[in-house]
Amino acid sequence: xxxxxxxxxxxxxxxQLFTASRSKQVKSRRMLSRAIWPVLYVALAIYFVIDFxxxxxxxxxxxxxxxxxxxxxxxxxxxxxxxKKGIKEKYxxxxxxxxxxxxxANELHLIAPQLESRVKYSSITEINDMGxxxxxHFDTGTVAVLPIGREVGRxxxxxxxxQLAKKSGxxxxxKKDWVWK
Numbered sequence: 001x002x003x004x005x006x007x008x009x010x011x012x013x014x015x016q017l018f019t020a021s022r023s024k025q026v027k028s029r030r031m032l033s034r035a036i037w038p039v040l041y042v043a044l045a046i047y048f049v050i051d052f053x054x055x056x057x058x059x060x061x062x063x064x065x066x067x068x069x070x071x072x073x074x075x076x077x078x079x080x081x082x083x084k085k086g087i088k089e090k091y092x093x094x095x096x097x098x099x100x101x102x103x104x105a106n107e108l109h110l111i112a113p114q115l116e117s118r119v120k121y122s123s124i125t126e127i128n129d130m131g132x133x134x135x136x137h138f139d140t141g142t143v144a145v146l147p148i149g150r151e152v153g154r155x156x157x158x159x160x161x162x163q164l165a166k167k168s169g170x171x172x173x174x175k176k177d178w179v180w181k
Contacts, residue, residue: 001160002102002109005151009084012091014133015145016083017180026079034071038064076180101144103163110144124168127161131176134161 020026041064048056094112102109108119119138126137134146134157148157165172 001163002100003146003152003156003160004098004100005147006096006098007091007094007145007147008096009087009091011133011145011147012087012095013080013083014130015135015143016087017080018128018130018135018175018178020079020083021178021180030072030075033075034068037071038068041067072181080180101146101160103160103167108144108164121164121168124164124170127165127168127170127172128175129161129172130178136164 041060045057045060045064048054048060093114097113099113100109100111102111104118107121108124110117110119119140123139124136125139126135128135128137132148134144134148136144136146138144146152146157146161148154161172
């Protein structure tokens, strides 16, 4: 079975954000940035309390609380914009171009404008159902992003992915409730 489809910047963005949300490095960097500044502001507030400067202490205390509460919102937008810029630079040759994936007897045949590859089913490490996309991860570090519903309907992709899961022996992980936070 051969399926042709196209990817746009939003498809790549969803993949990048999903990957970032699972990355230990990104999680720790976000938590550190969320915590380090409030700690410094609280330290300044304590300094002002010792100096009996209640106004300065209140200001830095409020800044610490605001930073801790508002940083997740800021961080969401920061990472989203960061990945959007990277997608324009890295994936522009594949945006809105015809791509295809074919289910052969012993392997997958992937075709992109600058690349054609054959991947054995045993090299599939993970299959994620995001609701709007399927992400097929390979042991080479590459990923096939398959958009659901634009050119190809959900039923066709579901049949394709079920055959793929059967041939590769990998389960399909249901990540339909995932949201970028």
